[in-house]
Amino acid sequence: MDADPDLFKAIGDATRRTILDELTERDGQTLFELCSRLTMKHGLASSRQAVSQHLAVLEQAGLVHTRRQGRYKFHHLDTSPLRSIVERWPIDREAPNP
Template identity: 80%
Template sequence: MADDLFKALADPTRRTILDELTERSGQTLFEICSRLSMKHQLGISRQGVSQHLAVLEAAGLVETRREGRYKFHDLNTAPLRQITERWPVPHPSGPEDSTP
């Protein structure tokens, strides 16, 4: 359950994929591949990205829909709510509270 979620977040490449889908949801595998190598200088194979997407999907962070030969990947951040529900985070409560 939660295991899948945290495992999915554990990899930096997967987190970058989430960043890309945050910026633009509904991308195909090839689009994501291009972005990773262009914007992030990530030299990774198409299958590598595909496997990452599978892990993200297992965690519920990515949902997919097929249209013809295209498969679009949509972001779903809802599972992240589990985290702050499990370990309540105190309010920022006004100005920054730097620890002197």
């Protein structure tokens, strides 16, 4: 029971959720790419180290996979761990919209 506390810790932070949003919109970004976009679009004054630590947490939760290429490190989104949430507490399939 409660096999993945890392997952909930990962999505528990607002900045990390914004990072997931960013990767949803544009997958495979580098660290610096994410940094500039977070400050530009979302107004988050997140330093490079802060974003790097956030990405480490997201990677540990399995929500982000990394791919090294030269001196670049590309970050790819993986939403499959989120499935465990709706499997744990089944959502009543009611259409909220008509």
